[in-house]
Amino acid sequence: MNTASFPRNHWPLAAEARYLGPHEATAPLDVTVVLRRRGAHPAPATWPPQARPTREAFAAQWGADPADVDTLRGFARQHGLSETGCDPHRRVLHLRGTPQALQQAFGVELGRYQFADGSAEMIGCRQPPNLPASVAPAVIAVLGLDRRPVARPHFRRPSAQPSVTYTPLQLGQLYAFPTTLDGSDQTVAVIELGGGFTQSDFTQYIQSLGIAKTPAVTVVSVAGGSSQPGGDADGEVMLDVEVIGALAPGANLAVYFAPNTDQGFYEAISQAAHDTANHPTVMSISWGGPENSWSAPSLAAMESAMQDAVALGLTITVACGDSGFTDGASDGQPHVDFPASSPYALACGGTRLVANGGTIGSETVWNELASNEGATGGGISTQFALPSWQANAKVPVGAQGFAGRGVPDVAGDADPNTGYQVRVDGQEQVIGGTSAVAPLWAALIARFNQQLGQSLGDPHTAFYTIGTSAFRDITQGNNGKFKATTGWDACTGLGSPNGQALLDALAAMKASGGKH
Incomplete structure (x- = not known):
């Protein structure tokens, strides 16, 4: 995406594109129909581990109902749509048709949209599909009719060279990452909606840190997406893989490149969750947009x-945004970022960390809004109710009295002025943002999984049960609305990691069968 005429660190979303007129081209389009699952919803794989389904058993119990698939196939034939693929275990049916056929089948009007920078036109759709009563109950969503961007990457470059920067290894030491672990036998999935991966930069970076073996990186193309180095989003991609590669050098990385559309984002998460070739146990996501x-x-x-991913035992770490309590929305009202706000995401907030020798001298909420350098996202969801594991966290009531899920859950260094030393497109750079915190936590959890002998899965119940005793509780600062306080808060969650203490607490929970 050409962002030249937008402010630094700004990535436009769908609502910022202007309508140019109806989409009149005739080239076929591919859509993803997401079907409801059969049976009751699967429970997250929580800690301590109970019996967890294999991917094969999951498909049989919670995949798409064959009757629903048959219904949709009949509907597609009726409207002249062709089937290009079907993954019942992931509950998706892939269809192709002309724009005219798709508009008739799904009751929509496709339009042409463009951003103010004059970049390429996009196909958009302002209304949700309108399906007949015989089909509608089986369908969660039809994705691919609207191809405007749904997410922005949550990384920030400082406006000037900062005096305080860190390698991931230094942060791992400051956060007491368990020293004898390296994430061996784990695979970390990394979701990317733009940018590209450069192997030579990654290898040189890992070697520069004195790490003997460069982790294996597998690039996975999803829904027509691909690794395309040379743009601004390379900063996101290389930040993600270099933080994980440095802090979990024994792990493998699988990087899923998808288009920045609802179809691409969904397909990347779904394909990673069900990937029987790479078998990821942790998923890191540094992209998102305001819930509304x-x-x-x-x-x-x-x-x-x-939900599929956490039921299969993955832990999903997600950046919660870099624009303070508004999440970059223009109305000045509180907003949280999705998918960080999902109850299935370990939402990662940001701090400003200043070391004193080999220890942390101070750690406060990241808030550089006054100098337009960003701030951690955080607040109360308007879409997801307060989960049971946050019942005792003193989450404030949200807009219009809604008792919503509090964001974030955890935190880590994110201020670009105390940023991460990385290598991007052949250049040494410093980058911050909550985009750095999601891979930081993903690497830590890969180390945990190695020691625990099983994947952590959905960590929320365990983390909130353990409480701030195994975290560095951040009690100073704010994100423009919410203030840090003792215990959980809507800036830094439970706090930044005290890695070894948290691993010890998780191991004790496993040994005691969940009693803490």
Whole structure:
């Protein structure tokens, strides 16, 4: 995406594109129909571990109902749509048709949209599909009719060279990452909606840190997406893989490149969750957008894909945004970022960390809003109710009295002025943002999994049961509305990691069968 005429660190979302007129081209389009699951919703794989389904058993119990698939196939034939693929275990049916056939089948009007920078036109769709009563109950969402961006990457470059920067290894030491572990036998999935991966930069970076073996990186193309180095989003991609590669050098990385659309984002998460080739146990996501910028069907589809992932034992770490309590929305009202706000996401907030020798001298909420350098996201969801594991966290009531899920859950260094030393497109750079915190936590959890002998899965119940005793509780600062306080808060959650203490607490929970 050409962002030249937008402010630094600004990535436009769908609502910022202007309508140019109806879409009149005739080239076929591919859509993803997301189906409801059969049976009751699967429970997250929580800690301590109970019996967890294999991917094969999951498909049989919670995949798409064959009757629903048959119904949709009949509907597609009736409207002249062709089937290009079907993954019942992921609950998706892939269809192709002309724009005219798709508009008739799904009751929509496709339009042409463009951003103010004059970049390429996009196909958009302002209304949700309208399906007949015989089909509608089986369908969660039809993705791919709207191809405007749904997410922005949550990384920030400082406006001037900062005096305080860190390698991931230094932060791992400051946060007491368990020293004898390296994430061996784990695979970390990394979701990317733009940018590209450069192997030579990654290898040189890992070697520069004195790490003997460069982790294996597998690039996975999803829904027509691909690794395309040379743009601004390379900063996101290389930040993600370099933080994980440095802090979990024994792990493998699988990087899923998808288009920045609801279809691409859904497919990347779903394919990673069900990937029987790479078998990821942790998923890191550093992209998102304000909750109110998502259509209800898109949000529901994404949520169902994340539910699949945590039921299969993955832990999903997600950046919660870099624009303070508004999440970059222009109305000045509080907003949280999705997918960080999902109850299935370990939402990662940001701090400003200043070391004193080999220890942390001070750690406060990241807030550089006054100098337009960003601030951690955080607040109260308007889409997801307060989960049971946050019942005792003193989450404030949200807008219009809604008792919503509090964001974030955890935190880590994110201020670009105390940023991460990385290598991007052949250049040494410093980058911050909550985009750095999601891979930081993903690497830590990969180390945990190695020691625990099983994947942590959905960590919320365990983390909130353990409480701040195994975290660095951040008690100073604010994100423009919410203030840090003792215990959980809507800036830094439970706090930043005290890695070894948290691992010890998780191991004790496993030994005691969940009693803490």
